Amino acid sequence: MTTLVAGASGATGRKLVEQLLERGEKVKAIVRSPENLPASWQTNPDLEIIKASLLELSNQELQKLTKDCHAIASCLGHNLTLKGVFGKPRRLVTDAVRKLTEAAKANAPEKPVKFVLMNTSGNSNRDLNEPVSFAQKCVIGLLRLTLPPHVDNEKAADHLRLNLGREDELIEWVAVRPDGLINEEKPSEYEIHPSPIRSAIFDAGKVSRINVAHFMAELITSDELWRKWKGQMPVIYSKEMDPK
Template sequence: MPTLVLGATGATGRLLVAQLLSRGEPVRAIVRSPDRLPEEIRSHDLLEVTAASVLDLPDEELANQVMSCGAVASCLGHNLTLRGVFGPPRRLVTDAVRRVCAAVESHRPAQPVRLVLMSSAGVRNKDLNERVSTAQRCVLGLIRALVPPHADNEGAAEFLRSRIGRQSSFIEWAVVRPDTLINAEQVSGYTLHASPTRSAIFDPGKTSRINVAHVMAELATRDDLWAEWRGRMPVVYNRD
């Protein structure tokens, strides 16, 4: 069954598409600018590309995109420019997750669709009452108020945790939380944790984008790993 990838032209999204294709998995991608995909990916026989914004796609067309998909993986994020950070759409990730979940539910699939969301280690999992120092809480409060993408990431994760929860018959989810993102050429050793093992503000770890893509591809396609992490928010660190 295909995996629908959102944010496929981004730095991590391109790597995720490549990871899935390398496994022989069919991929659908909704992207505003297909020419931003590398040629070797764009011309792949297992890739189906729709040129559109996921927020502007009519409900019926979005429902057709998710139809027959076994998983949806979102690497959506805000461009690190003034317009990307402070301009519209401020709730890109949250609104996209809401729309995709509604599209999945409209089909009432016989088997739950896996939704894998890329987030960040600075987003808390409220199911675990993760402890944060007073200093980090203050800094995150400022970031939340002043930097809209952080609040957007929190909103998307919270929607899955509280609105979809673990009782949905049609959607299962996992939120992948990398720490400081770095570039690397190849997949390397990494670890998954239920909660952060270090401060995302004062003692951040590192996570390569290609490792994030690998984790997301594994979750989308491996039943055993999905059984372990569904309904949870694994934090990903590169091994030192």
């Protein structure tokens, strides 16, 4: 089975590629700059590295890239620099999700393609009418006005929720919402919830990037787990270890 990973050179994208390879998956990794990738990637027969800017690929090129893929994952995000936050493309994630899903649908796959989007716990799932405090609503409203990446994350998830919905015959999807991201070397225990169990603004939890990658890889490779979460926006937290 083959999975296409967009944003494969990012902090979480790298870990997702490695998690998939550990599970025996074949992976196509789209990266803008392959120079700093692990040396082992260059010689792995199960990994194809595509050097490209995703949004610059034509519909025909993306259709060819996705043709033999049973799953697509997006770990794309904006660089935390002035240019990355406020420069173009302001709809990097949204446009990538749209182009990838359209390319996959154009192939008319025999079975629905799994699409896994890495999103954020700061984005509410409006399908569930999740409770959000007035203070958090005010902060989110301010983020929409001042931080283009937040709006991009919302619009990307909205494309899946509203444009594809839960009944699309060619694309099934899950939008994974991590809380505060941290770095860890190995997977640890984590929790998955349909909605946030704490405020993403005023009481954010933590989750390691390797745990997010682990969960995304499990979604892609486990049909049972996929059936449980497809069409939803689960929130992931690393379990807090009891001090001893």
